Amino acid sequence: MHDIRLIRDDPAAFDAALAKRGLEPQSPHLLGLDERRRACVAEAQAAQTDRNALSKAIGQAKAAKDEDKAQALMAQVAALKEALPRLEAEEARIGDELAGALAAIPNLPAPDVPEGADENDNALVHERGTKRDFAFQPAEHDAIGPALGLDFETGVAIAGARFTLLRGAAARLSRALGQFMLDRLTREHGYEEVAPPLLVRDEAVFGTGQLPKFADDLFRTTDGRWLIPTAEVSLTNIVRERILSEGELPLRFAALTPCFRSEAGAAGRDTRGFIRQHQFDKVEMVSITTPDASEAEHERMTRCAEGVLDALELPYRRMKLCAGDMGFTAARTYDLEVWLPGQGTYREISSCSTCTDFQARRMNARYRPEGEKGTRFVHTLNGSGLAVGRTLVAVLENYQQEDGSVAVPAVLQPYLGGLNRLEPKS
Template identity: 55%
Template sequence: MHDIKAVRAEPAAFDAAMARRGLPPVAERLLALDEARRGAITALETARAEKKRRSKEIGALKGRGEHEEADRLIAAMNAGEQSGEQGAAAAEAALTAALEVLPNLLDPEVPDGPDETANVVLHQHGEPPRPNFAPRQHFELGESLGLMDFAGAAKLAGARFTVLRGALARLERALGQWMLSLHADEHGYTEHSVPLLVNDATMYGTGQLPKFAEDLFRTTDGRWLIPTAEVPLTNLARDEILAESALPLRMTALTPSFRSEAGSAGRDTRGMLRQHQFWKVELVSVTAPEASAEEHERMTACAERVLTGLGLVWRRVLLCSGDTGFSSARTYDLEVWLPGQGAWREISSCSNCRDFQARRMRARYRGADGKVKGLVHTLNGSGVAVGRALIAVMETHQQADGSILVPEVLRPWMGGIERIG
């Protein structure tokens, strides 16, 4: 959410910022809505002042026994105040509706570009392997081992679901537990167990509503299945005034994530790259504004350590303007090399949202003197997506005979199993 005061101060700069997102000029419309809102507030204040001013007159009428005229004036004053309240509320709602669908301002260092083709590779860890056999994709490996069942999942739930069995089911569990413990025990994130169903206000706070409702699953009682643990974790700061001394708050959770994948028809239909339901370890930080840039680097490094620990080839990518998410000011994607696909695929996104979500959530912080200093900054990142980590481990550590070597860091979580085959 944007501060209308900032738009009012520099409308041309705001339009230029939205143009980087591919949007037409909007400042003029926003300022017109703001003017209508301020006019409605003035009308309401005038009605309330008039009501207060005439209270003595109404008292005098009652004192003289002129109750009918007093009642008429009271009714007129109340009607004027009510009309003013309704007008102010409607004007406020109209401005909010226009602001809440606009994306965050981009960091100046974010490169301009229409899509992922303009993203910038900042660093690469390792080189894609060149095995002396034709590497297979994860679904070919999983099905040949009898441990990955897409037909059974389709019978149970439809497309974009997977049933894992035996050692692969255990490997998925091992990945989630190892990553969660790494972030909690070594990286200083506090482990959380959070609701998987949340209300409208929670989805609104992190920017999923109202713009992206079609990407979500909704229950019959009006709750929403979380698309990521970012949503409940970040909203723990909603309507709070946090002590500056308690910042940064670093939180992590391992949860299922649910996504409708609207608009993804025909994309990644084979295998488990793009699923309606998947496990993910999420990282969330709430910081003071001056600390968020450094926290962004730290969070991304925590996710990178996961990939290095699993023996994967990965790279850090700075997303361009056309590929940066709605709530983010700056995003790093971490991509892994998948030998079976012969391609780089995203496995983690780490984003600095600055005060964009905090303004929606009214999340603030106070200094040691007890005075409120302003809005916090929020950050989120995958630490990492468990399903995609499973895919990367399978394809990276596959052997010529179709077996899969278990990364050393996962073997304690696998009962000492070193190879799946």
């Protein structure tokens, strides 16, 4: 959400920032609505002032026994009394239109975000890890997975396209990955573990930016609630409508939850395998900070996600997304892309974004700086730590053996009772 006062102060800067996202100038329309709304406010205030003055004059006329003047003044008061509700209704209507227009505009990119239209314009920050030198042609996960319990056919039979049933070794590996990620974030990086609601109200998904623009990407229940597309929604809304003390910040939350997305990518994209599903598990990180700490927090969060990949010894790279490829609420996003040798390409496994005060304004989430009476909006950040299903895919492809088995990364073996290899069913 944007502050119309800031747009009013520097409309050219606002439009220039949106131009990086490929959007046309928005300030003329917004400031036009703002001017009309303010004119209604000024007219209503003037009418109220006149009404008060006339009411006083009526009393004076009656005291002077000038009934004709009193009646004339009373007629003017009646006209103003009739006009005020109309002015107030017009102000509310224009205010709602302005709020809707502001809510539909994405966050402004940070100054260091590269210009560009899509993923082809993203900037490489660094690469980490060593790609394995296979003595055989590595297979893709959808060829390895079925013998280990990735049951694509049964998942589709039960729920339809883009659903997968995990059985046996695959189910155990998925559980181990989620537990390992959550343990690492909470024990080593100070995130507070949360078990949040999976169903949320309209105001929650509005607060984190999925509504109103992306309603079609979500699943809605018959009672009007929404299945969360990511635990970011529930975790960030913990501070909704709250005023925190500066001493409480930063707040860091982490959750392992199912996530539900009806869109699941463009038609025909990633239809094979376990990459893009309607339902998937993910460990999510959310941080709530002061504005002056959010830059460092963004780097810290991204390094926490990278640490999971480092521990699993999976090769990856960090990309800084260009303005045209960033999400609606992000001011800057780092994507972590893991190497998949079977596919011979990098694939996104985590996105870590700083949203500045964009979500906080939508949620009215504030803090009171020490020694000050006034409040300021907090900054919010979110990131995957990691997407469990895609990490499972990465382990299968990077740790596959020529006989169809899959070695278990050392850090996961304690979660699997010491098991060091997943054997395919014959």
